[in-house]
Amino acid sequence: MRIPASPRSTGGLEPNVVSYSSAITAYDRAEKWWAAHHVLVTFPMANVRANVVSFNAGLSAFEVGAEWQKALLLLHQMPSVRLGMDVISIGSAINACDSGECWEMATQLLAGMGQAHLTPNAISYNSTISSCGKGGQWEQALELLSRLQAARLADVVGFNATISACERSGSWEKALQVLLQMPEAGVLPDVISYNSAISALERGSQHHLALEILTQMPSASVLPDVISYNATIDACAGSGDWQQVLELFRDMSKASVPADVITFNA
Known part of the structure; x- marks a missing residue:
């Protein structure tokens, strides 16, 4: 791994915090975290x-x-240099925990925002919900969604993350319940919302409900995609309803949705 050079003096101008921060941002956008870290430690x-x-x-x-571990170390260094954390600081650390599938730390960081007199935003909540989903903590995800709604911050991303959390944990009833709550909360489901719910129903061997959700999508102005059909086909195949599987193949063709390898392996 080649270590990058830090900002240098050019044209008689000495590097300052702006040029260093710009270099870190550039390495961040280039997805070179090690280079960004190198610049930061040379301050x-x-x-x-x-x-x-x-x-x-x-x-x-x-x-x-x-x-996520390096993100936490950096976050905890801020008070030592007399810098206060803000919503962006803690939110980035939560996102890192989500990417690293460390739901316990993500929830602790979210709770810590309140203790630091900071108001969590939708992104912070959504990332924590996503992290809980990856950790199999669907009940925690539902609790966070309730808090999101109470704060009037709930959006399609938060609902989708919660449905996915329920789907991952095999709780198809809750996944379906969250999907049906969305219009009441003033949030329109998208194709991801429906696909996650159908996948939850497929895992719960609820092929009739999966079919019902699939057929409801166009009336909600959401067109099923290959993932929608594949999950429903899997649900029907798992229940031995091969006549319905063949009918879904025909529906895909009529809707001009191209089948893929997963479709044919159902």
């Missing part, structure tokens, strides 16, 4: 004092690289 040697923007850029780089 003291260049007599440049890092600011919140610098740390947030470094945290974002660790988030992209799913380096």
Whole structure:
């Protein structure tokens, strides 16, 4: 791994916190977290004092690289250099925990925002819900969704993450319940919402309900895609309803939805 050079003096101008932060951001966008970290640790040697923007850029780089442990170390360094964490700082660390599938730390960080007198935003909640889903904590995901709704921050991303959490844990009843709650909450389901619910029904051997949800999609102005059909076909195949499987193949053709390898392996 080649270690990048830090910002250097050009045209008689000495590098400052802006140029260093810009370098960190550039490495973040290039998905080179190690390079961003190298620039950040050279601040003291260049007599440049890092600011919140610098740390947030470094945290974002660790988030992209799913380096949640390094993100936490960097976050906890902020008070030692007399910098206060903000919503972006903690949110980036939560996102890193989500990428690293560390739901316990994500929920602790979210709780810590309140203790730091910071108001979590939708992104922070959604990332924590996603992390809980990956950790099989569907009940925790549902609790966080309730808090999102109470704060009037719930959006399609949060609902989808919750449905996915229920699907991963095999709780098809809750997945379906969350899907049906969306219009009541003023949030329109998208194809991801429906696909996650159908997948949950497939895992729960509920092929009749999966078919019902699939057929309801067009009336909600959401067109089924290959994932929608594949999950429903799997549900019907798992229940031995091969006549319905063949009918779904025909429906895919009529809807101009191309079948893929997963479709033919059902």
